Amino acid sequence: MKNKIPVAVLAATGSVGQRFISLLENHPWFEVVEITASDRSVGKTYQEACHWLITDPMPESVKNLTLLPTEANSLQKSVFAFSALPADIAKNVEPDFARKGIYVCSNASAYRKDPLVPILVPEVNANHLDILDIQQKTYGWSGGIITNPNCTTCAFVVPLNAIDKAYGVQKAIVFSMQAISGAGYPGVASMDIIDNVIPYIGGEEEKVEYEPTKIMGSYQDGKISLHPMVISAHTNRVAVVDAHTICLSFSTNQKVSKDNIISVLKNYQMPEICIGLPSCPDRGIVYHEADNRPQPRLDRNLGRGMSTSVGRIREDSIFDFRMVSLSHNTIMGAAGGSIFNGELLARRKFGF
Template structure:
């Protein structure tokens, strides 16, 4: 517990991920939201007036009358950490401005995930990569920094791959995603497109799912990340589910493992020690379901408060080694909750 809460802000506060940040930061033991920012057309309006709240959790009372600020570092001088729910095109411009001005930017946007000096973090997978911010600050001359979390589909998949890679090695993976509507934001996919339908393409998504796990499973050498050699082929699909991304994965392991052995490894997996015990740390990291028809988004997406990864249907694969199903909550673990967990790790390591 800190002696006093750290003042934080949310950029892109009126969107669906911005709302999830506000909900998860309500009564957070380390962070206090003191500023909310949105587009120029909303500047000065009370948050409740400018925001169409879409979450089932109620809007926190403290947020209702908070005036919306411009997305400008000068507008929030008391803030130490900003949580970015900005669209990628805006994040590309605004996030470096905040980092250069001394803010720690914990970003949900994809704009800087591939930069060699920017951590792409899942603390339960690659907590040591947080130290890359030291190199980033030196290289860019920033007093602040940018820390990113991965694509919401990469998230649960990478947690499962990490557990298996640590025990057996992972050579290749073939994955098919069934991605929830909330991943497209609000109002999202038109109803006439998604009802009675599956949309078999999400622009730019397959490339992220094929590349991002390689960075997160890679080795930190002090200055950069050496990408893992695992090969991934991905199909991504939008389905008529509100929350919770499902991935059907087939993997080739470096050494043989039976479904029972793999299930035991997944169930026993623990985060690196420095990522344990933080307020948002998933407990447990991975839940293995043994039922023939689990995980299911409606039943399992809120496991561990939406921060745990749920794996099921672990079985032998006739072409590779194993196949299984992974589920994670895309707007909690895969978005706002992930950024908050990253910020907790950042603070706990004395990097603020």
């Protein structure tokens, strides 16, 4: 594509910011032209300020970019901004970028509960992007804010939505085993996580209980209505580097067999609106037959880190069914999900 959309990465030196930089290298639609960081790094080149954590090398195209303050007035070229900002900073500055006319694709949680800001997962609720017009009119800005969900929500919402579309989901209980990369860098101290499971991640359970109800909710007459299902969540940090594993039990509205549930997951097709987007995986859901799958080390990179792996479908003695779901928390669950959202926005708004 001849003319790429110029984009910025906000908080580019952090672990999620680095993942944005890595995934945007040679992107067919987007070109990173501006990057921001905290005050201690402003004025340095990316190469000077960034302690690079990704296994792929730092892209040559960004090494000599100068880090700018994370302020709307600092950006002079960008149409989109991919935000890896902490929630407390995002809450204060992301609206400034939207007022300036920049579309913010945010990994932060600051605006996920705003009724006019979608929590977007393109393969689930692409139509929620329509609320952006109302967001702009209501808040008086020419840009906008769209968010992607918490990385734990990402690990199960696609298969749960597929089941809901087929048979309805009433309630679910979710147990997470979350990778240490979800805590950022340097993350959890080694003496705390080695030989251990930490059964508390601040604010996580509340996000996992709320976010799927908004993502899977209906959009009508300019309003996102929450899905009526009820979710109970238990979140845990485990000694895995990347990928969140979710064990969940759920009840359906219709009385169906285990084979019906397996068929929905095995035959899942990506929605047409997603086909052709650069980050779209060939298979949105990968169903595993083996009793011991999915596993983080074996399955997190399927679909270039953008597929959800599912297995161990079986009947449940309290709920109707139970299963195991997994996705890459810093790709699909963070930077990759935001870029996927940006691609959908680019298609809808700019005809890409």
